[in-house]
Amino acid sequence: MTAPSPYTDRLARLPVERREAEVRGGTTAYWVYGPEDAETTIVAVHGFRGEHHGLEPVLAFLPEARVIAPDLPGFGETAPLPGRTHDLDEYAAWLGDFVGEVAPGAVILGHSFGSIVTSAAVARGLVTPRLILLNPIGAPALEGPKGVMTRLAVLYYALGARLPERLGTALLRNRLIVRVMSIAMAKTSDPALRRFIHDQHDTYFSRFSDRDVLRDAFVASVSHDVRGFAPDIHVPTLLVAAQRDDITPIEAERTLATLFDDASLVEIAEVGHLIHYETPAEAAGAIRRFLRIPVARGR
Numbered sequence: 078m079t080a081p082s083p084y085t086d087r088l089a090r091l092p093v094e095r096r097e098a099e100v101r102g103g104t105t106a107y108w109v110y111g112p113e114d115a116e117t118t119i120v121a122v123h124g125f126r127g128e129h130h131g132l133e134p135v136l137a138f139l140p141e142a143r144v145i146a147p148d149l150p151g152f153g154e155t156a157p158l159p160g161r162t163h164d165l166d167e168y169a170a171w172l173g174d175f176v177g178e179v180a181p182g183a184v185i186l187g188h189s190f191g192s193i194v195t196s197a198a199v200a201r202g203l204v205t206p207r208l209i210l211l212n213p214i215g216a217p218a219l220e221g222p223k224g225v226m227t228r229l230a231v232l233y234y235a236l237g238a239r240l241p242e243r244l245g246t247a248l249l250r251n252r253l254i255v256r257v258m259s260i261a262m263a264k265t266s267d268p269a270l271r272r273f274i275h276d277q278h279d280t281y282f283s284r285f286s287d288r289d290v291l292r293d294a295f296v297a298s299v300s301h302d303v304r305g306f307a308p309d310i311h312v313p314t315l316l317v318a319a320q321r322d323d324i325t326p327i328e329a330e331r332t333l334a335t336l337f338d339d340a341s342l343v344e345i346a347e348v349g350h351l352i353h354y355e356t357p358a359e360a361a362g363a364i365r366r367f368l369r370i371p372v373a374r375g376r
Contacts, residue, residue, distance in 0.1 A: 080276035087137035106154035107147035115143035124189030128153030138361030151290030200306035215333035307336035
């Protein structure tokens with residue numbers, strides 16, 4: 078039984094349309110939320126193993142904006158890019174081409190692994206007036222407070238890639254392992270919200286196309302962090318960080334903010350790496366203030 082979303086009513090008020098774009102030899106599926114005539118357009122990039130649904134709770138609290146949310150190549154409804162290795166260079170190049178095709182000049186937003194992809198793309202020339210990073214990866218994953226867990230994850234993904242294909246894929250999609258990941262990340266004590274989070278991960282966390290793409294993306298996610306790109310980003314940047322994030326400690330996020338030319342850091346208490354699920358209203362409020370989006374009457 079599907080766990081009800083706390084954000085269903087808000088999402089139901091948003092117009093949404095699925096579209097496709099031809100990018101780098103492949104077809105990218107993306108969704109457009111909000112009014113077509115909005116003054117602000119945001120391209121929102123999800124995290125590792127996720128897809129566009131993960132950011133919907135934040136979008137539910139930004140009804141005044143037009144938000145374009147693609148599925149990364151190899152995840153959700155976007156097939157892998159033919160003949161390409163899905164490393165960070167490829168994802169950054171894909172994002173640059175995608176934005177150029179569907180929303181030139183849009184504000185860019187990235188969550189978790191998406192923060193690395195968006196930072197790399199902007200540092201390498203993607204034109205945007207502003208950059209927004211939710212749960213940014215501000216330090217190497219192997220050095221975080223759950224470094225041991227990350228090393229276990231490295232072994233897990235390596236094993237999934239080396240076993241016979243059917244067995245390896247089954248391991249990578251194992252529901253028990255996905256649930257353990259979900260439990261480890263969730264910080265809320267609200268049982269209904271926890272059920273929703275676990276249901277989201279159960280439903281969407283295994284919608285990767287194949288184990289090769291998953292391995293490539295995982296290696297990219299643990300081999301890079303935003304620090305390497307921050308000094309080359311010269312647009313106003315918002316970091317929305319969690320004080321209980323097990324992947325990047327809040328102290329590292331505070332240091333990360335100093336590496337940009339122009340960065341604002343908003344800290345959210347009592348939440349971990351799932352800001353987009355547990356505190357989307359707070360995240361959206363920070364985004365609205367950063368972009369100076371007025372609150373529409375009746376919202």
